[in-house]
Amino acid sequence: MGLAVVDVDGVVADVRHRLHHLDPPKSWPAFFAEAENDPLLPQGAELVADLLGGRHEIVWLTGRPEWLRPVTRRWLHRHGLPVQELHMRPDGDRRPARVFKIGVLGRLRPRIIDLFVDDDPDVVHAARAAGIIAVLADWVPREARLHAAQERQGRT
Secondary structure, three states, rough: OOOEEEEEEOEOOOOOOHHHHHOOOHHHHHHOHHHHHHEEHHHHHHHHHHHHHOOOEEEEEEEEEEEHHHHHHHHHOOOOOOOEEEEEOOOOOOOOOOHHHHHHHHOOOOOOEEEEEEEEEEEEEHHOHHHHHHHHOOOOOOOOHHHHHHHHHOOO
């Protein structure tokens, strides 16, 4: 059974309702406090179901900070998504998402990664450059605020 490594925000969790917290005056505590209320993205849930049906082991890889692990695990469980393995950004790690996530993908090897799914084109490009089959989750329009948070501020 190969791995399907899947991002959370923008793939299965709809963060759009909390993006206003990234506008000045920015409030990271408020942004993360609303994570438990993210709506489920049906396209992402369907993809995960298809991957499970194809006998893939789902591994979550999110840029959310480690301190959000209990919230993230509850959210995944509440939406009927598997929660066996969850990789999160260490608290205080501000590297760009593409750097952080490619590092985790590298540590997941030598396990076979059949597919990686992310909503950030920079992360998908970096994964492909590392020889990983990567798919861009494009069902939510890309927000400049979220891209800045991922790339320049290393926050999600």
